[in-house]
Amino acid sequence: NRPKVLITRPDVPAGGLNLLKEQCDVILWEKPEPISRSALLSKIQNVDGVYCLLTDKIDEEVLNAAGPQLKVVASMSVGVDHLDLQALKKRNIKVGYTPGILTDATAELAVALLLSTSRRLIEANRAIYKGEWKAWSPTWMCGPGLSGSTVGIVGLGRIGTQVAKCLKGFNTAKILYTSRSIKQAAIQFGGEKVELETLLERSDFIIVTTALTPDTRQMFNKNTFQKMKKSAIFINVSRGDVVDQPALIEALKNGIIRAAGLDVMTPEPIPLDNELLKLDNCVILPHIGSAAIETREEMSIITAKNIMAVLKGVPAEMPSPLQL
Template identity: 70%
Template sequence: MALLSRINCVIRAGTGVTLKIFRMESNQILSRTVSDLQNTKRPKVLVTFPHIPEIGIELLKNKCDLIIWDKPVAIPREELMKKIVGVDGVYCLLTDKIDNEILEVAGPQLKVVGTMSVGYNHLDLKALKARNIHVGYTPGILTNATAELTIALVLATSRRLFEANAAMLRGEWTAWSPTWMCGPGLKGSTVGIVGLGRIGIKVAECLASFDVKKIIYTSRTEKKEAAAFCGQKVTFNELLHQSDFIVVTTALTPETTNLFNEEAFAKMKKTSVFINTSRGEVVDQDALIQALKNKTIWAAGLDVMVPEPIPLDSELLKLSNCVILPHLGSANIETRTKMAKMTAENILAVLRGAPEEMPSPLNIE
């Protein structure tokens, strides 16, 4: 309004003066607009791994300036401490430990950490809450993919698929033999599931189609969903003694750390197959190695271990009765794409000042 009044006054003073002052006013407005744009800083987001599904990167690039760790390995701690300084958000993976020391270095402007995972044991939740930093994660999305992988691992381990393939490549398949590479079947077996959450329930639903005799499970509470597959809640000791197959899908907590130790393996059937697609820390790995070497249990299939990646000289890699996968639980294209999108959306919601719009916030108690 002030500008219009000024122009009206000037018009009455004459055309030449009008043009001159109008240009001055226009230039001042343009100058202020450019200055305002320059002062509107885009938030900075650290992405801790280069190979993120494209949709996640594109969503962030549209609104943020990205700092991307450019090597195809987990970002070393010293690099993380350098690159996190001054950022507003962090897009991280399970391999990135975000603890109090890292948060101190990051600075008070850090508003959100989005982890492309359902697990969050790598995050210091207490330290994050103390700084009012929002946390996003990706539950639910990977349930089916992880259940599929778990079933694949059950079959690959029990039917000795990797062992048979290796033997064939060594030229050991000389004739069809009625007893060569035989393994236990699922039909008529008792399957014990440790941790009947979303993934455990989906695994049980899949296993029911193999005509297993019984599905038993351990959980803090009775699960109404278990009625669909006649699941029976039992104690941990009962599960160890009764199960032909033990499938671990539990969350990692102080109570479940090293849950499967020497004592636990000793209680299992010598013909039992042990499958872990939860977290490597749930298992005392040295105890598992001894149980496999000594035939205390029949075989193991692991998608998780400690550390990750597993060293190539690990004893586990030398055992023919152990199938190991490189943490592929959620590794199908559709699932990883959805995980990347949700992680980016969690971060962007906070950075635009609308944390209530996060698609999947982690509620820190």
């Protein structure tokens, strides 16, 4: 009697997919776009495990649609803001996610996005195609350098720590961070824990790597953008909802801050008529933080193993359980 597992996308990397196919009856959402709400509500009936993505909202309604045999929900992501953890805990459903393995990939992307924004790589590249490159120019396409700068990391977890270590290699002068507790890892890069307000006032580059929680939702708003330097560069690789986006657009248009680099926004995908896409001082990426080939493969294997450990009756062997 093989367990039934729902996978909410057909193109999950082969490693995890094959692992599950060997040992389970796999129900695969067959379209390349996110599973529709109605399909999720119907396909989750009778399954023992769910392999989901950050685009799938797993809440009370979905769990009510699932039967009592549902034992595990494993998300192929480090963020878990799409999961109603209270509702999962109440039903004693085990939850898996994929922290750690995507740290380096996401930190790489954060650094790439920061440099693309500060040194105006996308804008400069477009300028060539628009015929705007007339000659080498002493002042054209300049942006602030990292060397000697102060960097502020909001929410110093695994990813933020790795970003800080990378940036230290660019001869930054100072790294500030916010966190609930003092992080031992910050000793490696001489990081100083400060209040958010201090970080906003002192940082040349502000990088957001915090999880989205009720506390961090909209933490970047008119008030917080006002506290930043006019020359500040704002980078977000966490979740779009940590930002009041209309306030960010205003700040970018009115020179409240210099520029922003966003791997996450609201909504995703961003509509093509959104104002953010019209701003030269905003670099936007389509949520590709963890999109290193090896990383995605490993995320799929960990997700499958999180599911199998529970379905075999040994949740203690989940490679990365989320403690509820």
